[in-house]
Amino acid sequence: MDMPFTFINSAMSADGKISTKERKQVRISGDVDFDRMDDLRATSDAVMVGIGTILADDSSLTVKSEARRSSRKSKGYDENPIRIVIDSKARTPLDADIFIKGEGKRIIAVSGSAPADKVEMLQQKALVIKTGYEQVDLCALMKELSSMGIRRLMVEGGATLNWAMLSSGLVDEVYSFVGNLLIGGTSAPTLVGGVGFVENDILPLKLMSLEKMDEGVLLKWAVINDV
Ligand SMILES: NC(=O)C1=CN([C@@H]2O[C@H](COP(=O)(O)OP(=O)(O)OC[C@H]3O[C@@H](n4cnc5c(N)ncnc54)[C@H](OP(=O)(O)O)[C@@H]3O)[C@@H](O)[C@H]2O)C=CC1
Numbered sequence: 001m002d003m004p005f006t007f008i009n010s011a012m013s014a015d016g017k018i019s020t021k022e023r024k025q026v027r028i029s030g031d032v033d034f035d036r037m038d039d040l041r042a043t044s045d046a047v048m049v050g051i052g053t054i055l056a057d058d059s060s061l062t063v064k065s066e067a068r069r070s071s072r073k074s075k076g077y078d079e080n081p082i083r084i085v086i087d088s089k090a091r092t093p094l095d096a097d098i099f100i101k102g103e104g105k106r107i108i109a110v111s112g113s114a115p116a117d118k119v120e121m122l123q124q125k126a127l128v129i130k131t132g133y134e135q136v137d138l139c140a141l142m143k144e145l146s147s148m149g150i151r152r153l154m155v156e157g158g159a160t161l162n163w164a165m166l167s168s169g170l171v172d173e174v175y176s177f178v179g180n181l182l183i184g185g186t187s188a189p190t191l192v193g194g195v196g197f198v199e200n201d202i203l204p205l206k207l208m209s210l211e212k213m214d215e216g217v218l219l220k221w222a223v224i225n226d227v
């Protein structure tokens, strides 16, 4: 089965950090990059984040531009792409902005380790898809998303989900805005977290484009998965 075309979009500091050591959201992008991100959301079938990002940032993942929302509507789509949270243990708060803000479908991807009562509560707010035992089985989930008609998937982090998707060979492209600031801190999350690759398994990239944007640089990379 064809997997969705999947890209990661992220903003990082000049030292590769995507937030602070307290995992607090930092404004790294300028207005132009935020607008570019909004356009990516508006042109995607679904936007995915990890539960760490929901708990840290309370992201709504909505399309901010009214014109883009109207354009989606006029084509018969919901105003916002399907919003997906990767949340093995069903920890997504019921009052999270992702449920409160904006119209459109939500998917909470849980695993067999999610408590039944929490799953039941989430089912009142979203479609709940269960894969895997302890953690969400991302490959199985991606197949299911594909069977639902999701062709273009935007992954918005954070570090742990980025690692899990990349190390499972599920990402086609990575778009990284590099901003004009240094965050520092060994424990501050970087673009890709997780356990990391050993030397023989390091994932190669091909540079697609490089563009000066706001006070930083936008890098677009293709992931070479088949080496
Ligand atoms: N600058 C930027 O562009 C962005 C920055 N961020 C920042 O990133 C930080 C959050 O990143 P992080 O803490 O890494 O959290 P993530 O958002 O990456 O979520 C990670 C969690 O996903 C869950 N998960 C479920 N299934 C899997 C799986 N198969 N593999 C891996 N994880 C899985 C795990 O929790 P469980 O086991 O409970 O399911 C895991 O802890 C915040 O500080 C946020 O501000 C986030 C997005 C964009």
Ligand SMILES: Nc1nc(O)c(N)c(N[C@@H]2O[C@H](COP(=O)(O)O)[C@@H](O)[C@H]2O)n1
Binding pocket: 009, 010, 011, 025, 026, 027, 028, 029, 030, 033, 034, 037, 049, 053, 057, 058, 059, 060, 061, 062, 156
């Ligand atoms: N692209 C980008 N640039 C930055 O400077 C950022 N701080 C982020 N952060 C992520 O943007 C998302 C916020 O979404 P909503 O505005 O709530 O819809 C969230 O995922 C942040 O972590 N991104």
